[in-house]
Amino acid sequence: MRLYETEIASRLMLGTAQYPSPAVLTEAFRRSAAGIATVSVRREAGHERAGAAFWGLVRDLRVTLLPNTAGCHSVREAVTTAQMARELFDTPWIKLEVIGHADTLQPDPFGLVEAARILTDEGFQVFPYTTEDVVLAGRLLDAGCEVLMPWGAPIGTGLGLTNIYGLRTLRAQFPQVPMVVDAGLGLPSQAAMAMEMGFDAVLLNTAVAKAGDPARMAEGFARAVQAGRLAFEADPMEPRDMAAPSTPVIGMAFLE
């Protein structure tokens, strides 16, 4: 899978938040074989050194880092956060979140496009966290985004793919654009479904971090993503309404 100019072996991307311990996080990443980890930037007091400890932990994962602008509600906040993240993580990649609604954490489409344009003009490679809206997707591509990250469902809900029609339409509308279903997945079957629909990858966090056994769930998702991708590449059969016998009828005993 190619994202901007980078070849990524795994189609599973994993967040680094909410794990019960650093050891569990590390084991979950190992079992997931994820190629990309999402990270963030947060305030720190001089004596804490929490950032340094976390930096050591993620560096040891030996995965590509994708910093986010999580929690930003305005274009200015998101742009400044992206600039700080680029310096801290030394990468032009940014998962751009501009949140427009407190309860659903739904992206603000207008702010998202504006921020995406500013950041691509500044040389960022933007991964916009967006909805399944095809018009918005087109605007984000016009703004210079080369990857889209449509939501499956609101962040942290585990509801899966809540608008299958919308996601299918989005996938069909821009077949050449790498798309990552980001957020809302709770179960491996939902990830498999996204991959069967032709999405290039999935990104999850809560579904793994909040599972009773995060490492085991991480491996479950890894296998589901592989299975779904294989199915997509294999060109699935067309569904039909009436039964069609799979066992040959010709040569049956007792047939007059």
Next chain:
Amino acid sequence: MKIMINGTPTETRAEMLDAVLEELGFGDAKVATAVNEDFVPASLRGQTALAPGDRVEIVTPRQGG
């Protein structure tokens, strides 16, 4: 003078951003900074003078989804 550091009112004797970081004990820690919501690259901290009431953000790498 009194400035805001990560949302907290803080008294400082330093006048430049790099000196404020030094005073707060960041030393050579891996941080990124913003003043009054504008990003200040590490290379410009020594030339960035602060005024009373300025809002300074100091961030480090953290967990994210």
